[in-house]
Every structure is written in structure tokens, then in C-alpha cells.
Amino acid sequence: MTVTATRPAQPAPKRASRPLAAVLAAVGIPTFMVTLDNLVVSTALPVIRNDLHASITDLQWFVNAYTLPFAAFLLTAAALGDRIGRRRMFLFGITVFTLASAAAGLASESWQLTAARAIQGLGGAATAPLALTLLAQAVPDRLRTAAVGIWGGIAGLGVAVGPVVGGAVVEGLDWHWIFWLNVPVGVVAVILAATVLGESRGGARKLDPLGLVLSASGMLLLIWGVVDGPDHGWSSPRVLTMLISGAVLIAAFLAWQARNKSPMLPLSLFRSRGFSFVNIVTLTFSAGTFGAVFLLAQFFQVVQGLSPLESGLRTLPWTMAPMVVAPLAGLFGDRIGQRNLILAGQILLSGAILWMGLAVTATVNYSDLVLAFVMAGVGMGLTFAPISTMALASVTEQQRGVASGANNTIRELGVAVGVAALASIFSSFGSYATHDSFVDGLRPAVLVGSAIVAAGAVVAFWLPRRSQ
Known part of the structure; x- marks a missing residue:
């Protein structure tokens, strides 16, 4: 009884003593680093293949070696953070990610890069879910939705500049710098997190x-x-x-x-209608959106013959919009309603992806797609922050770490399922053999992606108006 009464009171002084900008930097810089790194590597694969004489299988593992441990250990890292200390686990994750980035920068053979990417994934798994939990704990309740929105904008910045930076690397920069740039950023992130963020733990004290x-x-x-x-x-x-x-x-x-x-994932979390439904929307949003993005991102290069940098620049209307919209969604989320923002985001996203699927041809003009890209970006921006806010607001403060880990795990599972499922549909109807055959596979896959997001919009309609 005494422990329960004193533990929630401890974070309050720390919230008041740290400026919001410092807290956002402490959790936002590692988030940006993890988000940017994954996208940059995907875009830079052609250069890495030539330099390391890598096979197609090697290229797949440069991506999957990061994705697999990242998705698999999110929930584990969040649970460990609840037991041994969230800041301690967060610092461990940043440190591991930074050291693995240095190892990747030194890689001269494919297996070395694959191993370094796997360790990066472990570090990312310890960083991603705890960033949001530490942010929620470090700011007053009245600023939480705004802070989560700004944090979503920082993550959106990583999404936005990733393809462009990757394109620049592919067109002449040494690909090793993709990883070396993480080292000084990681050092700064460790110092900030250690000095700005306060320690906290979850409810259960026993390991599982x-x-x-x-x-x-x-x-x-x-x-x-x-x-x-x-x-x-x-x-x-x-x-x-x-x-x-x-x-x-x-x-x-x-x-x-x-x-x-003493469970690491209390199933009582899912008694909350808000938490259960928002995770269903997280799954459909991730699967439909990122499955479609995986194929659409290749369209400009494979079909229209543009360079990686030119392709990255053409995606900016899509990828830049979340950086602008997500902070606004956080600022006005309480006033408008998190449920209303999520619902609007899913409707915009589904409509935009449907537009792309119907409009895309081998000779389509960029001007015919740019408005759909903007719609999709706004839809993503309206989704990022409210989903995170509702997932955290639907549980107690002690459960936020594991709730964030569960929500992140479901999101990554959605990404993996969406990419695999839509790639399978693409392979069933088309191929990379010709421009027309690529479009033949792209169109039905993207339309399925739109339908998956639309299903999430239906679920979003039943989200509670208040996050309980």
C-alpha cells in the first residue's frame, strides 16, 4: 500500500524540472535515428550490393536482419524496462544501436553487415517502445497529447528525409556514412537521455x-x-x-x-475497449499503408526510370506531410477527439491509396498522383500521434511501458504482414520483367492495401470517444 502510494508521486518533480524541449530532444533524437536508418538503408541497397558484391539473398537479409529482431523483441524490451528501469533500458538500447552502427560502418563483407544490422535491430527494439513511455512520464498530463504529437512529427521527419538522404547516398556518397553518422548522434542521445530523463518502472517487480x-x-x-x-x-x-x-x-x-x-503482458490491458480497438487499427493501418508504400516506392525507379534521388524527392508530398500534421494532431487532439482524428486519417489514407491504385499506369504523369500523395501524408499524420496517445491513455501509468511495447509490436507485425502479403499479390499478377507487367502486379496489390486500411476505418468508427 505504501509502495503504491509513493511510486506515482516520484516522477512529478522531474516533470516540472525539465523543459519540454529538452525532454523532446532526449526521446526524439533516438527515435529519429532509428527511423531514418531503416529507410536510408532500404534506398541505398543498390550501392551496397555493388560494393560488397552481395547477392539478392544478401540484400534481403540487410533489411530483414534488422526487422526481425526489432519486431520480435519490442515487447520483451518494454517488459525488461518495466522491471530494471525504463531509462536504463533506453540508454542500453541507444548504446547498442550506436555501437552496431559503427560495426556496420566498418563492414567489408556481407555477413558482417548482416550481423551488425541484427544487433542494430536489438538496440532499436529497446529504444522505440520506451521513448514514448518516457515522454509520457516526463511531461505533465495537460501537455501529453501535444508532446506526443511533436514526437510524432520528429518520427515523421525521419520518414520524410530517409528516401531523399538514401537517394543522395546511392548517387555518389559512400554508403558507410549511413551508419557512421549515427555514432555522434548516438553519443549526444545518450548524454541527453542520461541527464534529462528520470527513471521509472512498471507495476510488477518480478521477471517473467x-x-x-x-x-x-x-x-x-x-x-x-x-x-x-x-x-x-x-x-x-x-x-x-x-x-x-x-x-x-x-x-x-x-x-x-x-x-x-506477474505477467510481462497483463491480458487485463485488452479489457479496455480503447486499447483493444486501437491496436486493431494499428495492425490494419500498418499492413495496408506500408505494404502499398513498399511497392509504390519502387514505381518511379523501375517503371519510369528515375534515379533514386529523383524518386525520393517525388515522395516528399507524402512523407513530409506527417511531419507537419502529426504535431498539429497532438496539439488539437484533445479538443477534436483522438477517435475523430484516427477515423479521419484512415478514411483519407484509404481513399488516397485507392486513388493511386486506380490511377497508376506505366506512363502516368506525376501531377496525376501528387494530390493523392498529399492526402496519404495527411492521413498518416492524423494517425501517428492519436494512436499512440489513445494506446497510452487507455491504460494506467504503471502499464504504459508494456502498452507501448505491445502497440509497437503490433505495428511492426502489421508492416511485415502487409509487405509480405502485398508482395505475394504483386507476384501473382505481375513481375519486374517489363514496365507493364510491374504495373499489372502493382495495381491489385495497392487496391488490396486500400481495402485493408478501409477495414481499419470501420473499426476506428467504434473507438470510444474518450480513451478508456
Whole structure:
């Protein structure tokens, strides 16, 4: 009783003693670094392939080696942060990410880069979910939605400049600098986080070793199976074994959480209608949007013959909009209603992706797509901050770490599922052989992406008007 009464009171002085700008820098810089790095690497793959004489399989692993541990260990990292200290885990994640970036910058062979990317993924998993939790704890309640909105804008900046920076690297800069730039940024991020952020922990004080193993291994196998599905075939023994094994382990994890007195993921979280529904929208939003983006991002290069930098510049109306809209959504979210913003964002996104799917041809003019890009960017900006705000507001302060980890895990699972599913649809109807065949596969895949987001819009309609 005494512990419960004193623990929530401890963060209050720290909130008042630190300027909002310093707190945002402490959590925003690592978020920006993690977001930017993933997108830059994806765009710079052609240069890396030539320099390292990498195979197509190697290229896939340069991306997947980061994605798999990142998605698989988000929930684990959040749970560990609740037990050993969120700031301590956050600092550990930034440090690991920075050191792995230096190792990637030194890589001279494909396996070295793949190993460094995997360690980067682990560091990113410890950074991403705890950034939002530490931000929510460090600012007063009256500033939380605005702060989350600004944080979403910082993440949006990473999305916005990633393709452009990657394009510049592909066209002449040494690709190693993609990773070396993280080193001084990471050092600054560690210093800021250590001096600005206060320590906090979650509710349960006991570790859940079995839960950690079941959740991490289950998510790893499940996402690995989804990633390998398009290449190896969804009915192949390899993919089926991973998918079934992953599903069994996740089911065992949930059963164990229901019985465990100190669970790493309290299933009571999902009794909240707001938390349950907002995570469904997170899944559909991520799957439909990023699955479509994965294919549309290649359109300008593969079909219209533009350089990577030119392609990146053409995506700016889409990628820059969240940087502007997300902070506004945070500032006015309480007044307008988080549910209303999420619903509007999903409707705009679904309509914009539908527009792209119907309008795209091998010879389509950029002017015919630019308004759809802006719509999609506004829709994403209206979604980022309110989803995070509602996920946190739907649970108690002690549960915010694990709630953020769960929401981030579902988002990354959605990205992996969306990319794999839409890539499979693309392969069924088209190919990279000719410009027309690429469009033949692109169009149905993008239309399915629009339908997935539209399904999320229907769910968003049933979100509670208040985040409870």
C-alpha cells in the first residue's frame, strides 16, 4: 500500500524540472535515428550490393536482419524496462544501436553487415517502445497529447528525409556514412537521455523468464515466416513450420500470461475497449499503408526510370506531410477527439491509396498522383500521434511501458504482414520483367492495401470517444 502510494508521486518533480524541449530532444533524437536508418538503408541497397558484391539473398537479409529482431523483441524490451528501469533500458538500447552502427560502418563483407544490422535491430527494439513511455512520464498530463504529437512529427521527419538522404547516398556518397553518422548522434542521445530523463518502472517487480522466451521466439518465428512467404511459397514446409510454430508459441505465451501472477503482458490491458480497438487499427493501418508504400516506392525507379534521388524527392508530398500534421494532431487532439482524428486519417489514407491504385499506369504523369500523395501524408499524420496517445491513455501509468511495447509490436507485425502479403499479390499478377507487367502486379496489390486500411476505418468508427 505504501509502495503504491509513493511510486506515482516520484516522477512529478522531474516533470516540472525539465523543459519540454529538452525532454523532446532526449526521446526524439533516438527515435529519429532509428527511423531514418531503416529507410536510408532500404534506398541505398543498390550501392551496397555493388560494393560488397552481395547477392539478392544478401540484400534481403540487410533489411530483414534488422526487422526481425526489432519486431520480435519490442515487447520483451518494454517488459525488461518495466522491471530494471525504463531509462536504463533506453540508454542500453541507444548504446547498442550506436555501437552496431559503427560495426556496420566498418563492414567489408556481407555477413558482417548482416550481423551488425541484427544487433542494430536489438538496440532499436529497446529504444522505440520506451521513448514514448518516457515522454509520457516526463511531461505533465495537460501537455501529453501535444508532446506526443511533436514526437510524432520528429518520427515523421525521419520518414520524410530517409528516401531523399538514401537517394543522395546511392548517387555518389559512400554508403558507410549511413551508419557512421549515427555514432555522434548516438553519443549526444545518450548524454541527453542520461541527464534529462528520470527513471521509472512498471507495476510488477518480478521477471517473467518463460514469458520472455515464449514471446520473443514466437514473434521471431511468426514474422520470419511472413517475411519468407513470398520467396519460398506460403505452402512450403519451411514457411508453414515457422508460421505454425510461431502461432503455437504465441498461444502458449498468452496462456502463460493468463496464469502468471506477474505477467510481462497483463491480458487485463485488452479489457479496455480503447486499447483493444486501437491496436486493431494499428495492425490494419500498418499492413495496408506500408505494404502499398513498399511497392509504390519502387514505381518511379523501375517503371519510369528515375534515379533514386529523383524518386525520393517525388515522395516528399507524402512523407513530409506527417511531419507537419502529426504535431498539429497532438496539439488539437484533445479538443477534436483522438477517435475523430484516427477515423479521419484512415478514411483519407484509404481513399488516397485507392486513388493511386486506380490511377497508376506505366506512363502516368506525376501531377496525376501528387494530390493523392498529399492526402496519404495527411492521413498518416492524423494517425501517428492519436494512436499512440489513445494506446497510452487507455491504460494506467504503471502499464504504459508494456502498452507501448505491445502497440509497437503490433505495428511492426502489421508492416511485415502487409509487405509480405502485398508482395505475394504483386507476384501473382505481375513481375519486374517489363514496365507493364510491374504495373499489372502493382495495381491489385495497392487496391488490396486500400481495402485493408478501409477495414481499419470501420473499426476506428467504434473507438470510444474518450480513451478508456
